[in-house]
Amino acid sequence: MNLDKALLWLSRKDMLSVRDFLRQVLVTGGSGSGKSSGVVQTIARACLKQGFAIVVFVAKLSEVTAWKEYARATGRLDDLIIMEPGGRYKFNFLDYEMNRPGGGESENIVTMFLILMKMGGRVERSQHSGGSHDPFWEQAMREALKYAIELLKLAHQPVTLSDISRIICEAPTEGKQLERFNNLVGSEDSEAYKELDEWSKEYFTVNCLAWASYNAKTRSEERDFEVIKSYFLKDFATLAPNTRTGVIAQLNAFASPFKTGMLAEYFTEETSPEIFPEEIFKGKILIINFAIKKLLQVGIYAQSIYKYLLEQAIERRPIDDNSKPVFLFIDEAQYFLNGQDAFFLPTARDHLASTIVVTQNLNNLYATMSGANPRDQVNSILGNLNLKFFHANDCPDTNAWAANVIGQTFQEKDSFNFNGGGAGGSFSQQVHYQVLPQEFTMLRTGSAVNNFKIDAIISCSGKKFSNGKNYMRVVFEQPKPEKK
Ligand SMILES: Nc1ncnc2c1ncn2[C@@H]1O[C@H](COP(=O)(O)OP(=O)(O)OP(=O)(O)O)[C@@H](O)[C@H]1O
Ligand SMILES: [Mg+2]
Numbered sequence: 001m002n003l004d005k006a007l008l009w010l011s012r013k014d015m016l017s018v019r020d021f022l023r024q025v026l027v028t029g030g031s032g033s034g035k036s037s038g039v040v041q042t043i044a045r046a047c048l049k050q051g052f053a054i055v056v057f058v059a060k061l062s063e064v065t066a067w068k069e070y071a072r073a074t075g076r077l078d079d080l081i082i083m084e085p086g087g088r089y090k091f092n093f094l095d096y097e098m099n100r101p102g103g104g105e106s107e108n109i110v111t112m113f114l115i116l117m118k119m120g121g122r123v124e125r126s127q128h129s130g131g132s133h134d135p136f137w138e139q140a141m142r143e144a145l146k147y148a149i150e151l152l153k154l155a156h157q158p159v160t161l162s163d164i165s166r167i168i169c170e171a172p173t174e175g176k177q178l179e180r181f182n183n184l185v186g187s188e189d190s191e192a193y194k195e196l197d198e199w200s201k202e203y204f205t206v207n208c209l210a211w212a213s214y215n216a217k218t219r220s221e222e223r224d225f226e227v228i229k230s231y232f233l234k235d236f237a238t239l240a241p242n243t244r245t246g247v248i249a250q251l252n253a254f255a256s257p258f259k260t261g262m263l264a265e266y267f268t269e270e271t272s273p274e275i276f277p278e279e280i281f282k283g284k285i286l287i288i289n290f291a292i293k294k295l296l297q298v299g300i301y302a303q304s305i306y307k308y309l310l311e312q313a314i315e316r317r318p319i320d321d322n323s324k325p326v327f328l329f330i331d332e333a334q335y336f337l338n339g340q341d342a343f344f345l346p347t348a349r350d351h352l353a354s355t356i357v358v359t360q361n362l363n364n365l366y367a368t369m370s371g372a373n374p375r376d377q378v379n380s381i382l383g384n385l386n387l388k389f390f391h392a393n394d395c396p397d398t399n400a401w402a403a404n405v406i407g408q409t410f411q412e413k414d415s416f417n418f419n420g421g422g423a424g425g426s427f428s429q430q431v432h433y434q435v436l437p438q439e440f441t442m443l444r445t446g447s448a449v450n451n452f453k454i455d456a457i458i459s460c461s462g463k464k465f466s467n468g469k470n471y472m473r474v475v476f477e478q479p480k481p482e483k484k
Contacts, residue, residue, distance in 0.1 A: 013466035022349035029391020034454030038476035048074035059332030084289035154212035165255035177233035277313035345384035361395035392443035
């Protein structure tokens with residue numbers, strides 16, 4: 001498709017092309033500044049009219065009502081798929097990842113779990129949740145998860161979160177486990193067989209090890225088994241007690257919401273192929289209606305699972321002339337962004353993906369990002385959002401940042417001096433902000449009092465607008481409420 005085609009006209013001479021949107025988008029402005037009802041609505045309708053593939057991550061319930069209306073107004077209701085509590089679509093994410101062509105890599109599943117764990121507690125803004133500030137914790141968790149997944153595979157058991165968690169949490173930690181296991185498995189004695197059987201009944205980890213030992217036939221399977229066995233019967237038991245109990249506590253906390261309730265029902269049972277990312281790329285609109293404001297942590301897990309697997313599917317999708325752009329709408333993005341986005345965003349455009357990141361201010365993002373160096377991660381994400389829509393804002397940090405992004409130029413300033421001998425005028429060139437930080441406090445925010453007009457300042461690095469500048473002011477019209 002022609003990526004230089006206009007997606008949004010800003011004036012008679014100015015437009016934003018699909019290619020501009022593929023440079024990734026930030027929409028920011030204070031609460032009630034007009035982000036959702038102005039620019040997000042306008043971009044949404046434009047993408048819908050073009051038949052693009054769209055995935056909407058939902059923080060507020062009102063977004064779902066709005067998207068249904070946009071889809072109706074643009075004739076796209078037939079493409080609309082809503083995954084929601086009480087609905088028919090389910091996504092057994094581990095099953096999808098294990099069975100997709102080229103899938104099933106343990107490392108990939110481990111990375112997804114670690115990202116999800118770090119997103120735990122995001123609603124409560126708990127920066128310490130997920131043990132995320134302890135580098136030993138992360139390394140130890142990564143190893144435990146990896147070997148548990150490998151063990152399940154070698155034991156020919158389905159890879160499920162509850163069994164991964166059981167292997168780690170039920171690993172025996174007392175005495176010389178490795179020697180005991182080796183003696184029992186190597187013995188022909190029926191007493192030894194009986195002892196192994198009883199031990200297996202007591203410890204799920206031992207049960208899986210016994211099966212894996214039986215199944216390991218090739219040289220590489222035998223080698224892998226030796227490493228896994230030694231990990232669970234020796235290394236894990238000798239981990240620093242604090243780290244080990246930390247891993248077990250975190251894993252229990254993470255796995256527990258997937259055992260019952262909504263996450264168990266919609267994310268661990270069957271899978272509806274209609275909502276596979278590969279199906280959405282064909283031109284569907286998927287709304288993941290597990291609204292965070294209503295479902296809190298459950299909503300975060302539900303949507304983060306899909307977001308992670310979607311981003312990976314985007315990265316491996318083949319692009320040809322018939323490929324449709326895919327747009328990810330992430331309103332209230334502070335609940336959704338994570339370290340993985342810093343890797344995804346720089347290459348998203350190569351795979352025809354545009355991410356619309358919407359948030360009130362930068363501090364929202366700094367406050368909720370977890371993991372090592374949250375500030376650097378947020379800055380890296382922001383640095384990859386090249387098309388920016390700034391709205392009215394009272395946040396001095398965001399306004400100063402916006403003014404800096406738009407930058408400074410030499411401007412002619414006239415000055416008038418009084419001195420003892422008389423007065424005189426002069427002109428001088430000085431470096432000044434093109435848009436002063438306080439100007440963002442005075443933009444219009446829609447609704448009747450502003451005659452439904454929303455002001456935005458758009459900047460796009462490397463783009464020159466018809467005013468000769470790298471930014472321009474634009475007015476978005478809010479749809480007026482119908483008169484009763
Ligand atoms: N369709 C509409 N018609 C008229 N006014 C609206 C409409 N939708 C929202 N408003 C009002 O316009 C203003 C901007 O609302 P909007 O929801 O777009 O802000 P926002 O920037 O998305 O805020 P938030 O960060 O809280 O999500 C608010 O005062 C809101 O009450
Ligand atoms: Mg909004």
